[in-house]
Amino acid sequence: MSATESFGTGTKASARPVGAAVSCVQVTLVVNGAERRLDVDPRSMLVDVLRDRLGLTGTKKCCERGECGVCTVHVDGRAALSCMTLAVAAEDREITTIEGLATDGDLHPVQRAFVEEDSFQCGYCTPGQVMSAVACVDGGHTGSKEEIKEFMSGNICRCSAYPQIVAAIQAVAVSARDR
Amino acid sequence: MDFFAYERLSAPAVAVSALRDDPHAVLLAGGTELVNWLKDGIMRPARVLDINGLPGLDAIEVEASGLRIGALVRMSDLAAHPEVRRDYPAIPEALLRSASQQLRNMASMGGNLLQRTRCPYFRAEIELPCNKRAPGSGCSALGGEDRSMAIFGWSEHCIATHPSDVAVVLAALDAEVTLQGPDGFRSVPVTSFYRLPGAEPQRDTVKEPTELITGITVPASAVAQRSWYLKVRERTSYEFALVSVAAGAELDGSGTIREARIALGGVAHGPWRLPAAERSVIDVRVDDRDGLRAAIEDAFSDARPRRDNGFKVELAKRAIVRTLQTAAGVAAE
């Protein structure tokens, strides 16, 4: 048996199981501390379940192939790409979205710094940037501008707010050190 | 994307049996490769088997004799491990030059090695001739855009290069891949793990479809302790290598090379070791740039550049010298 056979029937879309109802899989997702039980199409990405099934539209879509970072969420406390995560595979993981960052209506320090430093323009990449920035600060990757830029390089901003994003992260790192 | 059935597996042996019994099943670890192929329609499995819960495959073990990396270890965890950073510095350097921090958090070391050797034509939204994707359909890169393609070991059927950075380091450091299959375990050196495209470019590695990678072992050595990885690319981040080098050297007290390892990335179907260059740099002082350069020239006699990637030959030579000197501490990064 050659390696190609495990790739399915060539590259044509398969008729299997056209006509039959798509069997959904029941999953329990833990999102922002709350358990949500859902039937999901196994082909669904986590980002689409978050947005279209749970109404958490803060997490965005752009490239849908793991290259731009707008879909960044935290899975078990680590920055991850929800467009590249099968929803079914996210069961039993702790998922935090942008909506879950602020506590008791107060902005997270990173969010506050983004506002103060004007670290956005159109705002579309911003939730993903904030999620990555929180991971950057929490993981101690703020030693230098270069380190921050490298760590944040998985998040693209077409409005080019990059210098302000770095400044916001530096501001949070400094004030965390001062505390 | 076709519908598929999703299951979580409980043990490596279960994964092996599943692969043996069902040619339409694929394994899911980090998903950073597989999910792309599902979305692109390049893979249409009937079953996706989640192996993230397999016990015993997520440890990093550092011993005096060497390093053992479980197949499910995440790239970011390996890059952050203090003893790996101390004793095998090229490994974290290669990992941190790969992808993005989000992807490194998700991707497994086993999956990293099993990234497809591919070029942009492989992933074209409107299917183009690609012997890897559809055997026998032709190679669009041959005579097409070939600037990023191979200069060593290519065939008329495929000129793509392997995208992994850390695989280049593992090849240089004589690492081995441990495989578990229906007939038991075997170990394959990374240098033999990747195939040349030949007439069957759809097969990237010698891993059988029924085998599972369980881990990677790297022998400890003085060379590994003085190793480095240099990735040359057009953007400073989130980009495959045009050319990359994993190199290490053991030096004597006078700064002369006693033993060396050199492997190239971005130039072939898999990491490309240069054993002749490794021998010829022995007895050369590591701060002798011209001497190093002269010593490695012959290692490129079998380079076969394409129309637009000839620059890789000169670039690789310069990059080797720079990497050896950086590893030895006589050049800045």
Place this chain on the structure above:
Amino acid sequence: MSAIGLPLTRPDGPAKVTGAARYVADTPVDGLTHAALVMSSIPAGRVTAIDTAAALAAAGVLAVITHENAPRVAPLPNTSGPFDVLQNDAVLHEGQAVAVIVAETYEQAQHGAELIEVSYERQDARLDFRDHLDDAVSVNTFQDPDSTVGDVDAALAAVAEVVVDEVYRTADRHQNPMENLVTIAEWREDDLILHSATQWIWGDRAAVAAALSMPVERVRVINEFVGGGFGAKVDAFPYLLLAPMAARVVGRPVRLALPKAQTYTGSGRQPATEQRVTVGSRRSGTLVALRHTSVNPTSVDAGWVEYSSVCSRSMYACPAIETRNRVVHVNLPRGGPMRAPHEGVGMAALEIAMDELAVALDLDPLKLRIRNHADQDPTRGVPFSSKRLLDCYARGAERFGWAARYPEPRSMRDGHDLIGWGMASATMPSPRVGSAARVTIDEHGDVLVETGTQEIGTGVHTILPQIAADALGVAATRVHLVLGDTTLPMAFGSYGSSTTIGVGSAVLDAARKLRAR
């Protein structure tokens, strides 16, 4: 205390950093269905057959719309020419929508699209405009493609002591806003609501109404926040009409969100250009002749002109200036405005030519610019109302430390890196287009500004309240802006750097009138 000039934090900041800011695809709509497009895989020819049987049988699929069964619509207006949207079997370029599939879920629509089989009759295609430069033609979309003052050939022959004559080629450039092209269409009886990620809700409204043969009053276009545009969302393209067509067919709201790959042909990029700049000067560097021509590819059915060479009409003092802009029709999608259009890509060629002239003259490139500073428009012969370019040169030179630059190429290093250091100028037109705004003050002293503009990132939520606040003598924090709806007063589009001066003027006018009451 003036609000204008204060470094205010953006009032929409908290919404953007918390994910509360709503973009089109975030809009909750009852009964929403999902659409996906099938794009042509050949550059020229006809669709001879579309097999939709497997797609229609797939789970969740509600409809497949092709030219064979699409509602009849009028052409969709676009600046460079109208579009026929699914009205015939012609394929004009690769990446043209040939089918729309609608399904209950996003995954079902994506999968259904893969099951559609399109057959084509291929025709010969022209793809590389550089092979057909002899077929370049003149098109006028919004300004004269040609200009002439003086006699360039005579000056080159008799007066120029140094001449640079080069061809400069630029590549296709795509806007790539982070938010892809997306529209939600919702019919309520015969009224259409379009949630459109657009830079001009009024332009979308007019175009869609025209194509659907509806009065504009029955089309309402809405957005709250737009995730970047850069020109991709200025003009009407087929996806804008496909959503309401699909919604009409299935009888439910449809969300059509183009995946990234489809956005490259789904709206208009800045096309490649082939530009030739011929510049002649005296030994002193004073320009005596300048000819700048540009050719760009456009689609077979429309003329998008990239007016690259217009910048040379006004940039430098020169007695003889000639500019030409031409297009070559090829089987590629037509272009569109891409930041910065026209002058943006033209200045690149002109400034490289000036740089090469400076090298030929052995003259500092900055001195060459200053020597040829235009005190009045050299083509039209009229003075500039204001021009601070010389100040920019002086301050820029000082702040960048221009005096420390070594002019010899490859003469500056920093570690492993060679440092290249140059300068260039840019010019860009900034139109001022009529807009309207409504300003209301309530009994608490809170102010509401309403205008049908868009927030694409440029900060209208800060700027327009600042303007109203100053005019009314209140704090900017007391002023709230409502935008993005064609039920509001009409405003121009969010492009051309026109909003502050255009919509801002309307807000200023309304606020002053209100204060006067």
